[in-house]
Amino acid sequence: MPDSKLVQRLDRISSKPLVRNSVYLGSVVFFFGVILVPPILGIFLKWNAMDEVFQDPALMTRASSAIYASFGIAFLVAFLGLIAGLPFAWFIARGKSRWLSIIDTLADIPFIIPTVTLGYSLLLFWNRPGGVSQLFDGSTPLVPEGWLLIALLHFAFSYPAVVRVIVGAILDYKVVYEEASRTLGAPPLTASRTVTLPILKSSLIAAFTLAFSRSLSETGATVMVAGLFETGVVFINNTRVLRQEGPMVFVSLVLILAASLVYLAIRLLGPRFKIPVTRVWPYAERKLSDFKVTVFRDSLTNLIFIVIVLIPSLFIVLPVVGALTGGTLNQAVAGTGVWQGYWQSLLLSYVVATVVTLLNVVLSLPVAVLIARKRWGAGASTALDVLSNVPLIVPSIALGASMGIFWRNFAFVPEVALIIFAHLSITYPYFVRTMVGAIERVTMDLEEASRTLGARPFTVFRTIIVPLTKYSLFAGTIMMFARSVDETGATLAVVSQLKTVPVLLVDWVKRPAEVGATPFDIALGAGVLVLFSFVILLVLRYVVRGRH
Amino acid sequence: MHALPDVKVVDVSKKFGTKIVAVDNVSLEVYDKEYFSLLGPSGCGKTTLLRMIAGLIEPSEGEIFIENKPVSKLPPEDRGIGFVFQTYALFPHMDVWDNVTYGPRVKAWEKSKSESVGREMLEMVHLYERKTALPHELSGGMMQRVALSRALAAGGRLLLLDEPLGALDAKIRLELRYEVRRLVKDLELTAIHVTHDQGEAMAISDRIAVMKKGKILQIGTPQELYTNPKHIFVANFIGENNFLEGYVTKTSGGKVQIELRGGLAASGSDTFIKEGERVVLAVRPETFTIEKGQKKRANSLFGVVERVRYEGTNIRYEVRLENEDMVVVVRPSLMGEWFSTGDRVTLSFPSEKSYVFPYPSRGLQEELAVE
Numbered sequence: 007m008p009d010s011k012l013v014q015r016l017d018r019i020s021s022k023p024l025v026r027n028s029v030y031l032g033s034v035v036f037f038f039g040v041i042l043v044p045p046i047l048g049i050f051l052k053w054n055a056m057d058e059v060f061q062d063p064a065l066m067t068r069a070s071s072a073i074y075a076s077f078g079i080a081f082l083v084a085f086l087g088l089i090a091g092l093p094f095a096w097f098i099a100r101g102k103s104r105w106l107s108i109i110d111t112l113a114d115i116p117f118i119i120p121t122v123t124l125g126y127s128l129l130l131f132w133n134r135p136g137g138v139s140q141l142f143d144g145s146t147p148l149v150p151e152g153w154l155l156i157a158l159l160h161f162a163f164s165y166p167a168v169v170r171v172i173v174g175a176i177l178d179y180k181v182v183y184e185e186a187s188r189t190l191g192a193p194p195l196t197a198s199r200t201v202t203l204p205i206l207k208s209s210l211i212a213a214f215t216l217a218f219s220r221s222l223s224e225t226g227a228t229v230m231v232a233g234l235f236e237t238g239v240v241f242i243n244n245t246r247v248l249r250q251e252g253p254m255v256f257v258s259l260v261l262i263l264a265a266s267l268v269y270l271a272i273r274l275l276g277p278r279f280k281i282p283v284t285r286v287w288p289y290a291e292r293k294l295s296d297f298k299v300t301v302f303r304d305s306l307t308n309l310i311f312i313v314i315v316l317i318p319s320l321f322i323v324l325p326v327v328g329a330l331t332g333g334t335l336n337q338a339v340a341g342t343g344v345w346q347g348y349w350q351s352l353l354l355s356y357v358v359a360t361v362v363t364l365l366n367v368v369l370s371l372p373v374a375v376l377i378a379r380k381r382w383g384a385g386a387s388t389a390l391d392v393l394s395n396v397p398l399i400v401p402s403i404a405l406g407a408s409m410g411i412f413w414r415n416f417a418f419v420p421e422v423a424l425i426i427f428a429h430l431s432i433t434y435p436y437f438v439r440t441m442v443g444a445i446e447r448v449t450m451d452l453e454e455a456s457r458t459l460g461a462r463p464f465t466v467f468r469t470i471i472v473p474l475t476k477y478s479l480f481a482g483t484i485m486m487f488a489r490s491v492d493e494t495g496a497t498l499a500v501v502s503q504l505k506t507v508p509v510l511l512v513d514w515v516k517r518p519a520e521v522g523a524t525p526f527d528i529a530l531g532a533g534v535l536v537l538f539s540f541v542i543l544l545v546l547r548y549v550v551r552g553r554h
Numbered sequence: 555m556h557a558l559p560d561v562k563v564v565d566v567s568k569k570f571g572t573k574i575v576a577v578d579n580v581s582l583e584v585y586d587k588e589y590f591s592l593l594g595p596s597g598c599g600k601t602t603l604l605r606m607i608a609g610l611i612e613p614s615e616g617e618i619f620i621e622n623k624p625v626s627k628l629p630p631e632d633r634g635i636g637f638v639f640q641t642y643a644l645f646p647h648m649d650v651w652d653n654v655t656y657g658p659r660v661k662a663w664e665k666s667k668s669e670s671v672g673r674e675m676l677e678m679v680h681l682y683e684r685k686t687a688l689p690h691e692l693s694g695g696m697m698q699r700v701a702l703s704r705a706l707a708a709g710g711r712l713l714l715l716d717e718p719l720g721a722l723d724a725k726i727r728l729e730l731r732y733e734v735r736r737l738v739k740d741l742e743l744t745a746i747h748v749t750h751d752q753g754e755a756m757a758i759s760d761r762i763a764v765m766k767k768g769k770i771l772q773i774g775t776p777q778e779l780y781t782n783p784k785h786i787f788v789a790n791f792i793g794e795n796n797f798l799e800g801y802v803t804k805t806s807g808g809k810v811q812i813e814l815r816g817g818l819a820a821s822g823s824d825t826f827i828k829e830g831e832r833v834v835l836a837v838r839p840e841t842f843t844i845e846k847g848q849k850k851r852a853n854s855l856f857g858v859v860e861r862v863r864y865e866g867t868n869i870r871y872e873v874r875l876e877n878e879d880m881v882v883v884v885r886p887s888l889m890g891e892w893f894s895t896g897d898r899v900t901l902s903f904p905s906e907k908s909y910v911f912p913y914p915s916r917g918l919q920e921e922l923a924v925e
Binding site: 180182183185186187188189190191192193194196200201204205207283284286288289 | 652
């Protein structure tokens with residue numbers, strides 16, 4: 007089929023350097039003007055408000071404790087996630103069990119469950135009557151609200167991400183290195199430790215960083231399970247509710263700076279970090295490579311996944327069934343009582359996610375091309391690469407708090423636009439990161455071959471780059487959409503009237519009596535969110551498959 | 555008399571799924587201190603067979619013996635082997651020294667012994683002075699030599715080489731193949747070398763197994779395979795051959811009279827062919843003598859020179875016979891008369907240097923195909 011006139015015209019004008027550079031420039035201006043600068047500048051506009059913290063030692067102690075708790079829990083969760091996730095990823099990537107595909111699918115479940123739903127499910131499982139406490143002394147919660155419950159929650163949602171990253175790395179890894187090691191006399195454990203792990207080091211660091219930043223940033227579910235305990239994000243939320251601008255700005259600033267520093271340190275020191283390879287314990291490692299030990303390790307790692315991650319994540323199914331069989335479903339469908347606002351919130355969440363996804367796909371793709379293809383040179387590419395990661399590594403509520411301060415200076419900006427701006431910032435790196443990786447994997451030869459055959463730049467883009475990166479394009483879009491629907495921290499920080507579903511659910515959990523929400527209402531509300539997310543993912547997948 | 559077999563492969567097969575048979579009921583013996591090659595086109599199963607000997611793949615059927623011990627259940631680290639990979643597989647995070655001493659280290663040899671072996675092996679491949687270099691800082695030839703010294707330093711007596719020279723430039727490949735053989739012979743090792751390059755296999759091997767589609771077609775010394783191929787594929791794959799189709803008109807005393815297409819007559823040697831059988835006569839290009847004009851004598855064929863190519867050492871003529879078959883004739887460039895395109899010539903060959911094969915049931919092209 008011949009190309010439409012519009013496409014032909016776009017093809018033609020793409021040959022003009024002025025047009026190409028204008029597209030790149032426009033996308034970079036959008037990046038700085040909407041994504042990066044407002045979330046950072048807002049804090050500096052309220053610089054003086056922080057005096058309140060410096061003058062109140064008790065407040066300073068409370069803020070410092072909250073910040074330490076955030077980093078402590080993030081470090082613990084990332085470390086344990088790596089320790090427990092590595093053998094599980096190994097089991098999935100290399101195992102020969104016939105149940106493997108089922109386990110592989112189950113490992114992704116916490117991915118598709120929005121974190122607020124996950125948070126409520128874990129709260130019910132570990133803390134509330136009717137949960138696991140009943141197996142012990144039913145009168146007191148097995149895990150009280152506080153740091154341990156937060157750590158369990160963060161472990162549950164970061165563990166699948168860690169596993170997914172490592173499984174991908176193991177599958178991409180050239181097994182020939184490990185084979186060479188074995189033929190040189192190394193037992194399996196020695197081969198993995200001295201050859202495979204050092205080669206996979208960058209992926210292990212990436213998995214650690216991902217778990218660390220996700221733990222540091224997660225807000226909605228953390229607020230649900232924190233009780234009186236305060237992490238950085240809980241502190242920001244508490245001070246936001248009480249309209250204490252000074253402490254909120256202080257903790258936001260420290261979290262943004264400290265997270266950036268930690269990220270920078272990992273990026274700079276990571277490549278220098280060496281996994282020790284010269285010491286070898288042949289007899290011990292041979293014993294540990296034994297079949298029985300391997301079976302024990304695999305069983306233990308599966309047990310950790312099932313008990314700590316899977317069952318608590320799916321525990322919400324029980325009250326959802328209760329809600330479906332009781333009268334809650336009728337109330338929900340009729341939209342009465344507490345359900346009055348729910349459907350509006352759901353609609354708001356999906357409209358915002360759709361708008362945000364569309365805008366980011368169009369406006370961030372040129373930046374991804376700039377980074378991957380170094381169109382403006384290696385320096386500009388590295389700078390954009392590092393800066394585009396900022397929203398990923400900094401706690402979203404801190405960014406949201408700062409962004410809220412910035413945009414409220416412009417009275418004409420409606421609240422829904424604030425939510426969209428916040429979500430654009432938070433979801434931007436998910437798409438850019440995915441697309442940079444995908445475009446880098448398309449070798450320049452293909453682009454050059456296309457150009458020598460007469461294709462213009464836009465023709466190259468739509469006939470070579472897009473088809474060869476379509477799965478990443480799809481995956482990036484899905485991730486961005488799901489992240490937007492799930493986003494709570496930045497949304498909490500910018501809204502005053504409107505409520506997206508995660509914000510509404512946090513409200514239901516924190517103030518059940520005031521809003522009149524029963525556990526069945528909350529479970530069904532969280533369950534519907536999962537269901538809608540799942541249906542939308544299936545529809546998107548079907549659409550993409552149908553097109554190609 | 556041969557030494558005891560160092561490696562014995564007995565009825566070994568490897569199946570992937572239900573449809574793919576990579577190695578099909580193969581048996582062979584590799585003798586102590588022998589340089590043995592597995593030769594065949596891509597996908598013939600030679601690498602799979604080598605990887606089974608190394609323990610990197612488990613056979614579906616059959617047994618492998620190393621030094622008379624069954625090893626099918628033994629992991630690679632316990633087989634006492636050295637393995638050189640086509641892609642070198644040098645550990646990218648270790649320098650040359652750590653790569654070469656990796657084997658002694660993981661086998662817990664004493665430090666002094668590890669170091670002396672590492673030094674000896676690196677000196678043997680003339681790379682001791684590059685011991686602190688990382689793999690990506692070396693050229694392809696250097697990387698291959700490090701990979702070889704690493705495999706040797708692990709102390710195994712059986713060296714397995716999987717297309718070890720395949721990724722190198724032509725000139726370096728020629729140099730290194732003799733170096734590899736020299737090292738194996740100096741260290742009195744047994745080597746099994748996988749290659750698809752018949753020139754390489756001929757140059758370095760004591761014996762060669764020619765494989766096709768998972769089966770071994772013939773095992774023999776390079777000379778045996780060249781001068782006495784038992785299979786039409788071997789006759790084609792080792793060296794070069796002209797194949798002329800015809801029918802047997804008479805057999806007597808190991809000699810076969812053949813009527814070629816177009817009524818041309820020729821004779822060849824074979825003791826198993828019967829009269830009336832459809833056959834293929836194979837004559838190597840260098841076996842032909844070529845002279846101007848049409849001279850009637852035994853085993854002579856008339857034709858016209860269609861193409862002449864000067865190849866340095868040799869001149870290559872493509873001659874169209876009277877029956878329209880095309881044959882290739884190769885003559886030393888510095889000896890005898892030269893011919894030009896359009897010359898009418900007579901080609902002759904001694905019947906004892908030609909081979910007669912039954913016409914393949916699946917067709918000639920299919921039988922000769924390398925893919």
